[in-house]
Amino acid sequence: MTQTSSIIKLKDISFFYPGSNTKVLDHLTLEINTGDRIGMMAPNGSGKTTLLHTIMGLCKPESGTIEVFGKLLEKEKDFIPIRSRIGLLFQDSDDQLFCPTVLDDVAFGPLNLGFSPQKAITIARNTLKRLGIEEFEPSVTHRLSGGQKRLVALASVLAMAPEVLLLDEPTAGLDNKVKKKLIDILNGLDISYFVISHEYDFARAVTDKIYSMENGKILTDDDIQIHRHEHVHKHGKHPHIHK
Numbered sequence: 555m556t557q558t559s560s561i562i563k564l565k566d567i568s569f570f571y572p573g574s575n576t577k578v579l580d581h582l583t584l585e586i587n588t589g590d591r592i593g594m595m596a597p598n599g600s601g602k603t604t605l606l607h608t609i610m611g612l613c614k615p616e617s618g619t620i621e622v623f624g625k626l627l628e629k630e631k632d633f634i635p636i637r638s639r640i641g642l643l644f645q646d647s648d649d650q651l652f653c654p655t656v657l658d659d660v661a662f663g664p665l666n667l668g669f670s671p672q673k674a675i676t677i678a679r680n681t682l683k684r685l686g687i688e689e690f691e692p693s694v695t696h697r698l699s700g701g702q703k704r705l706v707a708l709a710s711v712l713a714m715a716p717e718v719l720l721l722d723e724p725t726a727g728l729d730n731k732v733k734k735k736l737i738d739i740l741n742g743l744d745i746s747y748f749v750i751s752h753e754y755d756f757a758r759a760v761t762d763k764i765y766s767m768e769n770g771k772i773l774t775d776d777d778i779q780i781h782r783h784e785h786v787h788k789h790g791k792h793p794h795i796h797k
Contacts, residue, residue, distance in 0.1 A: 559587060559588050559624075560585055560586075560587050560621070560624070561586050561587060561588060561590075561622065561623060561717070561718050561746055562584070562585065562586040562609055562621070562622050562640075562718070562748075563584075563585045563586075563619075563620075563621040563622075564582060564583060564584045564585070564608070564609070564618065564619070564620055564621075565583050565618055565619045565621075566581045566582075566583065566617060566618040566619070567579050567581070567582045567583070567584075567608060567615045567617070567618035567619075567620070568580055568581055568582070568615055568616050568617045568618055568770075569601075569604060569608060569613055569614075569615045569616060570616060577770045578601040578604045578770060579601050579604060579605065579608065579615065579770045580769060580770030580771055581617075581618070581770075581771065582601075582605070582618070582770060582771050582772055583771075583772065584605070584772050586718065586746060586748055587746070588746055589746060590746045590747075590748075590762070590763075591740075591746065591747055591749075591760065591761045591762045591763075592747075592748045592749070592761055592762070592763055592764070592765060593749050593750075593751060593757035593758075593760070593761035593763070593764040593765070594748065594749065594750045594751070594764070594765050594766065594767070595750075595751060595752065595754070595757055595764055595765075595766055596766045596767040596768070600766075600767040600768065601767055601770055602722070602750045602767060603645055603722055603750070605767070606642060606720045606722055606748075606750070608620070609622070609640070609720060610633065610636075610637060610640065610642055610720070611627060611630060611632070611633030611636075611637075622636045622640070623636060623639065623717075638663075638666070638667060638714060638716075639716060639717045639718070640716055640717070640718050640719075640720060641711035641712065641714060641716030641718070641719045641720065642711070642719075642720045642722075643707055643708055643711050643719070643720070643721045643722055643724055644707065644722060645722040645723050645726070645750075647700070647703035647704050647706070647707040648696075648703070650707045650710065650711075651695045651696075651703060651706060651707055651710070653695060654694065654695070655691070655692060655693060655694060655695060656682070656687075656690045656691055656692070656693045656695055656698075656706050656709075657675065657678055657679070657682075657691045657692065658695075659695055659706060659710050660677075660678035660681055660682060660706065660709045660710045660713050661674040661675050661677070661678035661713070662674075662710065663710055663711075663713050663714035664677045664678065664713055664714065667714060677713050678709075678713055679691065681709045681712050681713040682709055684709075684712070684739070685705055685708065685709050685712075685735070685739065686735055687702070687705050687706070687709065690702060690705075690706060699727070700726070700727035701726075701727035701728045701729065701732065703727075704724065704725075704726060704727050704728060705728070705732065708721075708724060708736075716745065717745055717746075718745055718746045718747060718748075719743075719745060719746070719747035719748070719749075720747070720748050721747060721748070721749045721750065722750045723750055723751060723752065724736060724749065724751070725751060725753055725756050733753075733756060736756075737756065737759045737760055740760040741759075741760060747760075749761060
């Protein structure tokens with residue numbers, strides 16, 4: 555990527571869940587540009603997953619604007635074409651995997667993109683091999699372990715050759731060996747991505763900058779200091795004491 559341009563731009567986004575008076579997102583602003591590799595570390599319940607779902611049109615904000623690939627997205631029909639260009643890895647793999655076998659799940663995306671069944675299978679097999687999980691191909695998906703499902707879900711995303719990735723806790727359930735493989739895969743990609751993670755070492759290994767969230771707003775590198783014990787502080791560059 556030699557030219558920097560905006561891929562995703564959120565401005566003044568506010569969101570409430572039905573029946574709640576608490577703003578999950580409160581006039582939030584975020585921009586993801588070509589070449590960006592951004593990590594997000596923040597406490598549970600801070601709105602990280604809601605943020606990703608808002609970008610994809612799965613959560614409709616009460617106010618603010620969403621612009622993706624230079625187009626303003628307002629209605630459901632506006633989001634449909636961009637969902638094939640943005641790869642979203644859900645926090646819960648069971649929300650993403652619904653076909654009988656692993657091969658079926660990974661081939662599903664390419665089929666929807668218009669590839670022939672044989673070409674979709676070839677893409678799926680190549681993607682599984684790339685992740686080192688080709689032996690899962692005939693497995694019944696719901697019988698896999700949590701970590702195995704995670705890898706299959708990632709394969710189903712990568713098989714669609716997205717232009718940007720939104721990854722929600724991609725290392726959940728993975729052992730250290732597989733995490734290392736995932737680090738190599740992400741670092742080898744020539745696309746932008748936004749990664750939510752609770753693991754400091756992983757986040758630092760695959761991103762160039764790390765953000766956090768507080769009170770429904772984004773905190774950037776200039777606002778926070780991240781420590782190896784994996785939490786963040788607003789204005790953390792100033793001296794402070796941990797109790």
